Amino acid sequence: MIRISTQMITERSLSSMLRQQSDLSETQLQLSSGKRVLTPSDDPASAVRVMGLNGAMDTLTQYQSNIGRLTTRLETEEGVLEGVTDLLQRVRELTVQGSNDVLALADKASIASEVRQLSEQLFSMANSRDSGGEYLFAGYQTGSQPFSRNLGVYSYNGDNGQRELQIASDRTVADGDNGFDTFMDIATGPLATVSVAAPTVLTAVAAGDITIDGGNGNGAISIGALPAAATAAERATQLRDAINAATSQTGVTAEFNTTPANTLTLTAVGGTGVTVAMAGSATTTTTGLTAGTTLPVSSKRSIFETIDQLASDLESGQSVGRYITDVDLAMENIVEIRASVGARLNAVEEQESVNADLKLNLEMYRSDEQDLDYTETISRFETQMMALQAAQQAYVKVKGLSLFNYL
Structure with a gap:
């Protein structure tokens, strides 16, 4: 026969009520947080998955x-x-x-x-x-x-x-x-530059004796005849004007140089280079030109330098x-x-x-793992609350039992 003492009844009742209070408290925390898994011990497998998703x-x-x-x-x-x-x-x-x-x-x-x-x-x-x-x-x-x-x-x-x-x-x-x-x-654009020396013999140059090919596909173009000149400066001017008159065909332009005097610089942008050919009355002494081909040179520079050089050449009146x-x-x-x-x-x-889209999917997966089913949890909360209240009322009645009540 087992002897049931008042102390044993009290201890068992208190233990049961404390356990029910703990369960009720956990359910209440779930409801307030909206999460099913509050600690890893609640669902270790789900907690690991949630950590990975986070x-x-x-x-x-x-x-x-x-x-x-x-x-x-x-x-x-x-x-x-x-x-x-x-x-x-x-x-x-x-x-x-x-x-x-x-x-x-x-x-x-x-x-x-x-x-x-x-x-x-x-x-x-x-x-x-x-x-x-x-x-x-x-x-x-x-x-x-x-x-x-x-x-x-x-x-x-x-x-x-x-x-x-x-x-x-x-x-x-x-x-x-x-x-x-x-x-x-x-x-920068491929550039062929030809230096023209000052002429020393100022006799006339016949048409067709000077041809220039600017490498633009038009072939050799005659710059026409040059009449006899009185000075080297006049001959240089004749040559410059004749070359520039054919620029639309050759792509070659001519400019005066300040030093040395009476010299020119021929320039062609793009193309395969500048080829000068002379015959008959056209010689280096009568024109300052040298027969031959000057290949274009490509280089690189900053946009700032290009614009500054453009401004400087405009200010000095040069061709740009x-x-x-x-x-x-x-x-x-x-x-x-x-x-x-x-x-x-x-x-x-x-x-x-x-x-x-991926983040939205991950949020859905995480919600499935940790979010609370409010319907089930509220029902459980009410059941636990009723059970706790019943245990408390039962304890009050059991605690009040005594043989002295029947003497």
Whole structure:
């Protein structure tokens, strides 16, 4: 026979009520938090899956943050490059206007003044910053001004790097373009330059004795006859005017040199070079020309230098037609970079949508693992509450039992 004491009844009742209170408290916490799994011990397998899902969602959140930063920087860069394109288009218009030889020196100086203003604007654009105060075209050196100048010499102080930001587990995108490739290392048109010495014999030169081939596909073109000249300066002028009269066919232009006196420089932009042929009355002594072929030379220089040289040549009254090709090449480079920026913007926009869809799916999976079924939990809460109340009432009655009540 087991002896049931009052102490045993009390201990068992209290133990049962405390357990029911603990269950009720846990259910109440679930209802207040909206989560089924409050601690790993509630459901170890589900807790591990939730931790994995939380880590994946945190990573996606960082990717989306990177995409936001990329979008801001790339849109800013695209706006700057659009402005540079418009600026270079205006420079080209002014170059075409300034290449008109009928313009007076004052007119060319006026054009040069606008060109120099555009040069100042271009320099400012190249040193643009994003909304965070970082320079757009400095490579990795985003905290340092990329371009500087001293006495007309332009320097690039950045590097050739491109920062990459990760937007997916296996995908990174550059957040900008370095200034060296954008503004400094720009191809110029193939240029053939021929030096013409001062003539010493001023006799007449017959038509057809001097032919020039500018390498533009039109072949050798005769520049016509040159009458006898009184001075070397007059002969140089005759030769210059005759060559420039055929420029539309040869693509070759002639300009006076200040030193040495009575000398010329022939220039051809593009093509395969300049070929000079002489016969009969045309010799080096009567023309200053030397028979032979001069091949074109291609070089690279900054857009800033091209525009500054254009302005200087306009101010001195020289022909500036050769700069048209240089400006065109500069614009092509900017347009190519703009296309790259646009492609990157499209890529990050598409990835942002993919990341958003993936994050939504992960949130659904996490909800299935940890979110509460309110209907079931409320029903359980009410059942536990009733059970606890019943246990408490039963304890009160049992505790009040005594044989003295029946004596």
